[in-house]
Amino acid sequence: MRDLMRGIGVGTGSAAGPVARMAPVPALPAPRAVADPAAEAAAVRAALGAVVTDLEERAARTSGTGSQVLSALTMMAADPALADRAAGLAEQGTDGAHALATAFDGFRAALVAAGGYFAERAPDLDDLRDRAVAHLLGLPTPGLPDPGHRYVLVAEDLAPADTALLDPERVLALVTVRGGPTSHTAILAKALGVPAVVGCTGASELADGQQVLVHGADGVVEPDPSPEAVERAAAHEHRRRELLAGFQGPGRTADGHPVSLLVNLGAPHELAGAAAADAEGVGLFRTEFLFLDRAEAPGLAEQAAAYRKTFAAFAGRRVVVRTLDAGADKPLPFVLSADEQNPALGVRGLRSAVRDPQLLETQLAAIAEAARDSTAQVWVMAPMVSVPREAAEFAARARAHGLPMAGAMIEVPAAALRADRLAESCDFFSVGTNDLAQYAFAADRTLGDLAELLDPWQPALLELVATAARSAAGHGRPIGVCGEAAADPALALVLVGLGITSLSAAPVSLPGLRAALAAHTLAQCRELAGLALLADDAATARAEVMSRMSER
Incomplete structure (x- = not known):
């Protein structure tokens, strides 16, 4: 070995x-002289057209998230501005492969400079570039x-x-x-x-x-x-x-301590599978699907109809609705500010309600209208809460619409550190570990080189979670985790030991979480949490916890 x-x-x-x-990415050949610029430009457009056709055919053979992803890529590849830029370079004497590469790289640089959601789409352009170049050169498509x-x-x-x-x-x-x-x-x-x-x-x-x-x-x-x-x-x-197949029902530790096991939900096509899962409800209902890829915000009636479907599917169960988590880090023209220099630290989440209060008002009204027709236990929470005043104002606005359970996302270190004050006005908390790690470690989520800092086992991140959990417990408030950390059975035990009361993950993750909880007492979870907090780094924390678990 x-x-x-x-x-x-x-x-x-x-x-x-x-x-x-994976099939290798085609290497760009050496630049060559172009004898017929018009024919070269036509070949460039044909290569892009072939990519579009290929993606359309793939989308037709796929359903759900896959189809949506491929459709979005098709729109990017079919962008007339991209084709015009590449063809224009070819008409000026640049060979087709380099014309395509230059055009895509220019668009890519613009996305990276925009940051946030846009920067996360830069690898998509790399993939489209490679496919287009492969078509033009007659090479196997990656x-x-x-x-x-x-x-x-x-x-x-x-x-x-x-x-x-x-x-x-x-x-x-x-x-x-x-x-x-x-x-x-x-x-x-x-x-x-x-x-x-x-x-x-x-x-x-x-x-x-x-x-x-x-x-x-x-x-x-x-x-x-x-x-x-x-x-x-x-x-x-x-x-x-x-x-795993032998564990069903509500989440419980070996000594009967309840831990709610919930699912994450982010698009209509996920609804049937999520509702059929053995879960106690939805811990994170992302509402961005209603707002993306459109010129203006959806109205009250359209939103209420969409929320009503989700609430009906989870009748009698909890549904935690996150209000619009968009702004400078997602491409919404009715929220986006062109002058944002650092979108990841800009107007996003709840902050967008300051710029356009009616956005939040309409959404809360739609949630409340849909909730009145349902037996679902509808909770609502705000993303990107930073200070107690924001939490208090959001809770007041939610209750004014008749929504009795109003909470805050803990994804900014300031919110975790001041959770005791936030708990005075909030009914619950939900920890978003992905963003909390990004802001705690000053590490861009889109950079693979910083993956170690974004590891949810990082002791400093767990310390922030523990701080928020202690504050929640002091006020008798439930606190969940809805980030990627919640899907790891071993880390879930640590989180429960820190005081987390619910875990929200993809449906496929729930059996592993349920089994891990059933095999450990609350005291053992607290012991594992202590080991993780004492570690110097994420790798050590994980190793210490896994080693102690294997001893049992």
Whole structure:
């Protein structure tokens, strides 16, 4: 067996199989002279058209999130301004491949400069550029391999067009060289329940057909494992799945301490699966789907109709609605300010209500109208709360609309540190670990190089969660976690030990959370939390907790 490779574990369970690597990105050839600029420009437009057609065909074969992702990519590839820029360069004598690369790179630079949501879309343009260049050069299009058997997918990183088509029946596990715990690859792996390790730099050495054993829980990849190791891992995975199948109902620790297990919900197509899950409700209902990709905000009637469907699907259960989490970090023309120099630190979330109070008023009115027709327990919370005054004003506005449960997201360090004051006006808290980590460590979520700082096991992040939880407990307020951290069974035990009262994750994550809780008492959770808080870094915290868990 070769030396173990380590990265960040983001999936669940273990899986072994042969490696299949992503098709390589086409290399740009040396610049060449253009004999017929008009023909070169036509070839550039044809290459972009081929990309659009390919994406449209993929979208037609896909449903749900995959179809939406591919449709969004199709719109980007079909942008007339992009085609005009690339064709214009070709008409000026630039060869087609370099004309495409230059045009895409210019658009990419603009997105990166905009920051926030826009910067997160920059890799999408890289993927589209590579596809267009491949079409123009007559080379294989980069994308998922098809070796004719099940495989472990190894890649530098996964483009959205590839993740949208990933089939868990064919892909045994994921290993990427780049990426962090909040990357779209990590989120997808968790949603599909596929073992995955991201940020594994050693994976670039793995060859097609090479056998590997991937441990999603602890972020380890074993190249050329022994048959005995594979057999042990398979037996362990079989026992794990059998164990998970035996746990149902509300979340409870071994000594009966209740921990609500909830699902995250962010788009209409997710509703049926989320409602059918063995969950106590929705811990995070993202409402941005109603506002994105449109020139003006939806009206009260349209919003109320959408909320009513969700509340009906979760009749009798809790639904925590997050008001619009948009502004400078999401492309909403009716919220966006063109003069924002640093969108990630700009007018977003609740702050947008200062710029346009009617946005929040209409949304709260729509939520209240839909709630009146439902038996769902509707709670409402504001994102990006920073100071007690904001929490108090939001709670007052929510209650004025007849919404009795008003809370605040804890995703800014200032909110965690002053949670005691926030709790005087809020009925509950919900911790968004992704943003809380980003702001606590001054680490951009979009940068894979900073993945270690964004690891939810970071003791400083857990200290902020503990501070907020103590304040919530002091006022008798429930406090949940709805970030990616909530999907990790081992970390969930730590969070419960810190005082978290509910966990909200993708439906596929709930059985693992339920089983982990049932196997540990509240006192043991508190012991694990203490170990994590005393650690010097995320890796040590994870290792200490996993070691203590294995002793039981």
